Amino acid sequence: MTSTDPRDSALVRAARGLPVPHTPVWFMRQAGRSLPEYRKVREGVPMLTACRTPELVTEITLQPVRRHGVDAAIFFSDIVVPLAAVGIDLDIVPGVGPVVASPVATRADLDRIPELTPEHVPDITESVRMLVRELGGTPLIGFAGAPFTLASYLVEGGPSRNHEKTKALMHGDPELWNALCARLAQISGEFLRVQAQAGASALQLFDSWAGALSLADYERFVQPHSAAALGAVADLDVPRIHFGVGTGELLAAMGAAGAEVVGVDFRIPLSEAVARTGGRYAVQGNLDPALLFAPWEPLARAVDEILESGRSAPGHIFNLGHGVLPSTDPDVLTRVVARVHERSAG
Numbered sequence: 001m002t003s004t005d006p007r008d009s010a011l012v013r014a015a016r017g018l019p020v021p022h023t024p025v026w027f028m029r030q031a032g033r034s035l036p037e038y039r040k041v042r043e044g045v046p047m048l049t050a051c052r053t054p055e056l057v058t059e060i061t062l063q064p065v066r067r068h069g070v071d072a073a074i075f076f077s078d079i080v081v082p083l084a085a086v087g088i089d090l091d092i093v094p095g096v097g098p099v100v101a102s103p104v105a106t107r108a109d110l111d112r113i114p115e116l117t118p119e120h121v122p123d124i125t126e127s128v129r130m131l132v133r134e135l136g137g138t139p140l141i142g143f144a145g146a147p148f149t150l151a152s153y154l155v156e157g158g159p160s161r162n163h164e165k166t167k168a169l170m171h172g173d174p175e176l177w178n179a180l181c182a183r184l185a186q187i188s189g190e191f192l193r194v195q196a197q198a199g200a201s202a203l204q205l206f207d208s209w210a211g212a213l214s215l216a217d218y219e220r221f222v223q224p225h226s227a228a229a230l231g232a233v234a235d236l237d238v239p240r241i242h243f244g245v246g247t248g249e250l251l252a253a254m255g256a257a258g259a260e261v262v263g264v265d266f267r268i269p270l271s272e273a274v275a276r277t278g279g280r281y282a283v284q285g286n287l288d289p290a291l292l293f294a295p296w297e298p299l300a301r302a303v304d305e306i307l308e309s310g311r312s313a314p315g316h317i318f319n320l321g322h323g324v325l326p327s328t329d330p331d332v333l334t335r336v337v338a339r340v341h342e343r344s345a346g
């Protein structure tokens with residue numbers, strides 16, 4: 001194996017708890033509206049069209065790698081892409097998020113959602129292959145949405161603060177809930193598998209809204225389905241990152257669902273996340289994305305504290321606690337990457 005093999009990169013090594021030359025760093029939503037070059041290529045192109053056009057996916061995915069020198073690319077797509085690919089009528093509305101034309105409420109609604117096969121997403125395979133060729137030794141992270149977060153969009157019909165219809169279905173008709181999540185786990189698992197088989201070096205399962213659940217509900221209604229999605233790629237020898245927002249109480253259960261790395265938001269220190277997960281997993285995180293708007297001195301101090309806190313983990317991948325906010329100054333992100341590399345080298 002040569003040093004230009006992405007399987008030997010700092011990101012993959014940190015995910016596996018192996019020694020690294022420096023702490024690897026990438027940012028959730030590093031590709032996107034914070035970059036003028038992104039806004040330029042997206043002009044007049046709807047989000048879902050962009051996600052299904054290999055030349056655009058490749059260009060947008062590479063933009064933050066060129067600009068910031070991050071240690072990984074994240075595949076430019078969206079958690080709802082595989083749902084649209086199997087025929088669910090939805091759109092991504094700017095400033096809002098995914099909006100579903102006919103929300104899921106009954107068994108008949110669920111029965112209209114087919115399983116995902118690689119034939120639904122030939123463009124995803126093509127995009128990943130193009131990217132892997134362009135990226136050389138830089139690893140590509142593939143991703144999918146977890147069943148709960150996807151189910152929330154499908155059941156609520158769009159973004160939701162309280163997830164009330166989702167929780168009503170979960171508790172009111174557990175059989176339908178479990179059948180829906182089993183279907184979504186198949187779709188997510190297959191979407192991850194397609195990306196890994198085309199050459200992605202790591203995978204992230206986004207359960208962004210799982211922090212809305214109690215641990216008891218998470219374990220009973222959600223974890224088995226996330227475990228099924230992660231289990232679909234268990235044989236591929238690609239490290240798996242499991243992330244959610246506000247999931248301090250769920251971290252051990254999220255690791256146990258079948259991840260090598262647990263993603264941590266900014267609400268608890270990494271050392272606390274390590275303690276709560278018994279040191280069994282590498283950790284990813286956890287700079288508050290709003291701190292990128294603070295003056296450099298307190299921001300640099302926060303970066304250094306996170307590096308220090310991450311030393312208690314078997315492996316640490318530096319990231320934000322959630323995605324880059326669209327009005328972030330991209331030069332600050334570049335500076336954070338340099339700081340992470342400089343302070344963690346040697």
Ligand code: CP3
Binds near residue numbers: 029074079097
């Ligand atoms: O750089 C990356 O992180 C890769 C690209 C990526 C996008 N969406 C691109 C995107 C990833 C990993 C996602 C995942 C995603 N999508 C999640 C999980 C991650 C998280 O943020 O918790 C969720 C919940 C979604 C659903 C979604 N899609 C939302 C909430 C939004 C924002 C709506 C808005 O306009 O504010 C989207 C749209 C979206 N996905 C954009 C991007 C770059 C913005 C589209 C645009 O540029 O107009």
